[in-house]
Amino acid sequence: MAGDAETIREAADSVADARSTLQDVDSEDVDEVLAKTDDVLANMTETLRELAVNVEVDEEVTDEHD
Secondary structure, three states, X not given: OOOHHHHHHHHHHHHHHHHHHHHOOOOHHHHHHHHHXXXXXXXXXXXXXXXXXXHXXXXXXXXXXX
């Protein structure tokens, strides 16, 4: 599991970057899609960050028992 937390953090950063890019788009035709996409990306980012913390804790517990 070594490195799993870092991989998850990198994925969260990628999602956050995608979200930032979408927020820069300015068009009345896509406002609803952008709003929904932004919500999904925000939720995914938070979930990935929470998973990274959980993986770190699991790795620490595993290391302590080895």
